[in-house]
Amino acid sequence: MTTLKMTAASLCLMVAFTAATAQTEPLGGQPPIGSKASAPDLSYQVKYQRAFEVALWALPAVAIYRFRSAAFDDLGLKDNDIIAYSTPATPKLEAITANSTTPYITAFADLKKEPVVLELPPAGPDGSLYGQVVDAWQLTIADVGPSGLDKGKGGKYLFTPPGYAGTVPKGYIQVKSPSYRIALAFRSVIAKGKTAKDAYAYSKHLKMYNLSQSANPPKQRFVDPANERYATLPFYDERYFNDVYDIFTYEPSSPDYKVIMGMLSTLGIERGKPFNPDETTKKAMRQAAVDAWAYLQSRFDNLPQEAMIWPDRHYASLLLPDKNKKFTYDDGDRIAIDMRAMMYFWCTYVPKEVSDKPPTAYLMALRDKNGDALAAGKTYKVTVPANMPVKQFWAVTVYDRATNSFIYTKSNRTTLSSYDLPKMKKNADGSVTLYVGPAAPAGEEANWIPTEGKRPLPAVRLYGPTEEFNNKSFKMPDFELVRQ
Numbered sequence: 001m002t003t004l005k006m007t008a009a010s011l012c013l014m015v016a017f018t019a020a021t022a023q024t025e026p027l028g029g030q031p032p033i034g035s036k037a038s039a040p041d042l043s044y045q046v047k048y049q050r051a052f053e054v055a056l057w058a059l060p061a062v063a064i065y066r067f068r069s070a071a072f073d074d075l076g077l078k079d080n081d082i083i084a085y086s087t088p089a090t091p092k093l094e095a096i097t098a099n100s101t102t103p104y105i106t107a108f109a110d111l112k113k114e115p116v117v118l119e120l121p122p123a124g125p126d127g128s129l130y131g132q133v134v135d136a137w138q139l140t141i142a143d144v145g146p147s148g149l150d151k152g153k154g155g156k157y158l159f160t161p162p163g164y165a166g167t168v169p170k171g172y173i174q175v176k177s178p179s180y181r182i183a184l185a186f187r188s189v190i191a192k193g194k195t196a197k198d199a200y201a202y203s204k205h206l207k208m209y210n211l212s213q214s215a216n217p218p219k220q221r222f223v224d225p226a227n228e229r230y231a232t233l234p235f236y237d238e239r240y241f242n243d244v245y246d247i248f249t250y251e252p253s254s255p256d257y258k259v260i261m262g263m264l265s266t267l268g269i270e271r272g273k274p275f276n277p278d279e280t281t282k283k284a285m286r287q288a289a290v291d292a293w294a295y296l297q298s299r300f301d302n303l304p305q306e307a308m309i310w311p312d313r314h315y316a317s318l319l320l321p322d323k324n325k326k327f328t329y330d331d332g333d334r335i336a337i338d339m340r341a342m343m344y345f346w347c348t349y350v351p352k353e354v355s356d357k358p359p360t361a362y363l364m365a366l367r368d369k370n371g372d373a374l375a376a377g378k379t380y381k382v383t384v385p386a387n388m389p390v391k392q393f394w395a396v397t398v399y400d401r402a403t404n405s406f407i408y409t410k411s412n413r414t415t416l417s418s419y420d421l422p423k424m425k426k427n428a429d430g431s432v433t434l435y436v437g438p439a440a441p442a443g444e445e446a447n448w449i450p451t452e453g454k455r456p457l458p459a460v461r462l463y464g465p466t467e468e469f470n471n472k473s474f475k476m477p478d479f480e481l482v483r484q
Contacts, residue, residue, distance in 0.1 A: 379437025
């Protein structure tokens with residue numbers, strides 16, 4: 001038989017086979033012949049996958065809820081009580097990238113029953129406030145102080161719940177909240193010539209109470225946890241989903257949540273029902289939380305150079321806004337879930353949007369001068385120029401890269417700032433060289449921030465950055481490895 005005849009015969013057989021198959025099997029509808037499921041029982045895998053996606057999706061809400069939960073459970077706080085630190089924070093404030101230069105103020109309110117009033121003092125020679133009030137999703141609903149809604153004049157903010165149709169008294173600044181629970185974090189900024197003690201006294205002018213109490217507000221209760229452990233960090237295990245349950249079975253429902261709420265029901269999280277996951281579900285949730293943490297860590301370890309503030313330096317901005325310079329991560333036809341999770345993984349209480357001339361700037365050092373990731377157990381140095389581009393002050397704070405929070409040390413030193421300059425050794429040109437590591441180089445104790453062998457995450461904070469920083473004509477020197 002010739003090759004041509006063999007080919008024609010083969011084609012006829014193939015057509016016949018295809019025709020026969022077409023008559024007995026539909027096109028599609030099942031996996032390819034010989035395929036197998038990845039596991040005999042897919043129920044665990046489904047729970048894990050849904051828990052992993054929920055962990056990323058819910059991170060902004062869980063991170064802010066931990067502040068509330070820890071304050072109520074561990075510090076005995078109630079709604080409308082105000083936490084006012086009498087001193088800058090120490091490592092006992094276990095919080096994501098907190099500052100330890102100015103005293104913190106924190107409070108929580110629940111608008112489910114009625115609106116809540118927050119009275120702010122005016123900014124002036126005694127002090128001023130900087131900070132945000134956020135909703136349950138940690139989206140800012142009000143900035144306060146000179147850069148906020150009151151423009152530094154102080155006044156009465158009225159926070160109203162979803163769907164509020166009541167009257168707003170004259171003279172109040174209404175803020176409509178999309179959630180029932182709200183939270184705030186302010187910094188009591190030390191005024192020129194004043195001290196941290198003065199900043200604490202200034203914070204005591206705040207008041208928070210229910211609208212029905214406005215004619216005769218109760219005596220304000222303040223709590224000072226300066227010497228107490230305030231553990232606000234998310235739990236990256238099955239407890240993460242206890243917080244998810246507490247949040248999303250309490251807050252008002254939203255059409256945007258429907259798909260996710262369906263995923264939550266797979267894990268036993270449903271409105272109006274108790275949360276009692278079985279051991280298989282707990283195992284899946286635990287692994288999903290662990291993997292979410294590991295995934296986000298890896299994303300920061302691999303930030304591209306174009307994400308750095310300067311192309312020839314290794315600093316990333318703490319604030320990673322969306323393309324609209326906001327923090328909703330709504331790109332029009334999608335929510336950028338990974339970027340949103342990354343933002344709230346290493347930062348809390350962000351402004352509504354990033355301006356071209358921000359009131360503060362945070363430069364996060366992810367690598368050293370040679371482009372190598374900062375490592376645990378090593379010592380690094382950075383030289384802070386004499387003329388930093390700030391109107392107020394600068395500060396270098398070091399966090400644990402694993403938790404993004406302060407490092408416990410014998411000295412409790414987490415920060416060195418321009419307020420510490422009189423105590424530090426200076427270079428001939430007025431600059432100061434700071435050291436970060438497990439031990440201070442000989443003679444450099446005053447210029448050293450201890451790490452206890454943890455992998456460091458240094459942050460250079462600029463309060464009131466000048467135009468020199470905003471137009472990028474100033475460049476912060478990189479950290480350098482000290483050879484010992």
